[in-house]
Amino acid sequence: MKFGTKAIHAGIEPDPSTGAIMTPIFQTSTYVQSSPGDHKGYEYSRTQNPTRTVLQRNLAALEEGNHGLCFSSGLGATDAILKLLKPGDEVISTSDLYGGTFRLFTQVFEPYGIKFHFLDMQDINCIKDYINPKTRMLWIETPTNPMMNIIDITRAVVIAKRHGTMVAIDNTFATPYLQQPLDMGADITMHSITKYIGGHSDVVMGAIVVRDDELGERLAFIQNASGAVPGPQDCFLVLRGIKTLHIRMQRHCENGKVIAEYLKSHPKVDKVYYPGLKGHPNHDLARFQMRDFGGMVSFTIKGYDMNKTFKTMEKFKVFSLGESLGGVESLVGHPASMTHASIPKSEREKVGLVDSLIRLSVGIEDVDDLIHDLEEAIG
Numbered sequence: 001m002k003f004g005t006k007a008i009h010a011g012i013e014p015d016p017s018t019g020a021i022m023t024p025i026f027q028t029s030t031y032v033q034s035s036p037g038d039h040k041g042y043e044y045s046r047t048q049n050p051t052r053t054v055l056q057r058n059l060a061a062l063e064e065g066n067h068g069l070c071f072s073s074g075l076g077a078t079d080a081i082l083k084l085l086k087p088g089d090e091v092i093s094t095s096d097l098y099g100g101t102f103r104l105f106t107q108v109f110e111p112y113g114i115k116f117h118f119l120d121m122q123d124i125n126c127i128k129d130y131i132n133p134k135t136r137m138l139w140i141e142t143p144t145n146p147m148m149n150i151i152d153i154t155r156a157v158v159i160a161k162r163h164g165t166m167v168a169i170d171n172t173f174a175t176p177y178l179q180q181p182l183d184m185g186a187d188i189t190m191h192s193i194t195k196y197i198g199g200h201s202d203v204v205m206g207a208i209v210v211r212d213d214e215l216g217e218r219l220a221f222i223q224n225a226s227g228a229v230p231g232p233q234d235c236f237l238v239l240r241g242i243k244t245l246h247i248r249m250q251r252h253c254e255n256g257k258v259i260a261e262y263l264k265s266h267p268k269v270d271k272v273y274y275p276g277l278k279g280h281p282n283h284d285l286a287r288f289q290m291r292d293f294g295g296m297v298s299f300t301i302k303g304y305d306m307n308k309t310f311k312t313m314e315k316f317k318v319f320s321l322g323e324s325l326g327g328v329e330s331l332v333g334h335p336a337s338m339t340h341a342s343i344p345k346s347e348r349e350k351v352g353l354v355d356s357l358i359r360l361s362v363g364i365e366d367v368d369d370l371i372h373d374l375e376e377a378i379g
């Protein structure tokens with residue numbers, strides 16, 4: 001089966017009791033047993049719930065994996081992955097990381113004795129200087145946020161395997177429609193389902209997909225033992241959202257491309273960060289690694305300070321000013337004061353994250369209206 005067919009059908013069977021084509025919302029905490037231990041595979045909904053099971057199977061199929069696991073948020077999923085480690089272990093991670101992941105690593109897991117190195121992985125060979133027998137995991141986000149750098153997953157895997165290091169990819173920005181890390185040799189792919197996979201800005205959820213049975217069992221153990229599971233209503237909403245994932249992603253990519261080109265030709269715009277532009281430093285790698293270039297676009301305006309940038313952002317009417325990304329509606333964000341406010345100015349400016357940087361999550365509206373909105377806002 002190809003991607004679009006899997007999005008709609010994989011792991012999904014008509015309900016055996018009624019034939020309902022949509023997976024029912026099994027809003028139950030427990031399951032009746034005829035005799036102690038005599039049950040139909042379901043005992044308690046932290047451990048297993050039929051609506052969640054269907055979603056987990058569907059996600060596993062989309063990521064070309066064998067085991068899918070859902071969590072109550074993206075960070076809940078990352079937390080479960082980090083619990084595979086023990087004190088003394090080391091992790092090498094990309095430097096322009098999702099802020100919440102950085103906070104979880106440095107403020108929750110570092111005090112438990114896990115050591116993190118944050119590297120700009122655009123030259124992937126840099127990990128060779130840090131990888132050692134204690135390095136248990138490579139944590140990669142690509143495309144990165146908000147600078148849209150592309151990290152070479154295949155080469156990262158080659159270096160990691162030589163040292164017996166696990167590779168985990170945060171695939172939130174790309175989604176399995178654009179890239180399938182397990183196919184490139186990664187061990188774990190993780191998602192904030194909240195973003196593109198859910199796609200309708202109405203659910204907070206996370207997921208992990210792996211191929212290896214032992215790893216899948218260990219993560220399922222952690223999912224149940226730590227307990228950050230999503231409810232069945234949310235699983236239903238995500239199953240519903242996924243049915244249009246491929247169509248939505250196609251439109252996100254189309255609109256993203258048109259907007260990136262428009263911004264590039266705008267006299268007031270300084271830099272445009274979009275891997276689909278020929279001038280993007282990792283454009284060739286993006287073409288090799290991804291099916292298309294996604295709907296996230298960042299740009300800067302010539303000579304603008306924080307104040308002028310804020311004024312511009314207040315003018316948007318179709319783009320909504322807000323955190324998050326990946327929904328059908330277009331969003332505009334200001335990384336320096338919102339998602340990346342906790343990073344010191346001198347540090348963030350080193351990677352290009354200046355006060356005039358604006359990040360767009362390009363939605364699936366009519367692109368003419370989006371361009372018009374940008375025209376009005378930028379002037």
Ligand SMILES: *Cc1c(COP(=O)(O)O)cnc(C)c1O
Nearest residue numbers: 073074075098170172192194205
């Ligand atoms: C949002 C996000 C997360 C965290 O997911 P939540 O669902 O908000 O917990 C992790 N990684 C990336 C890239 C994200 O955008």
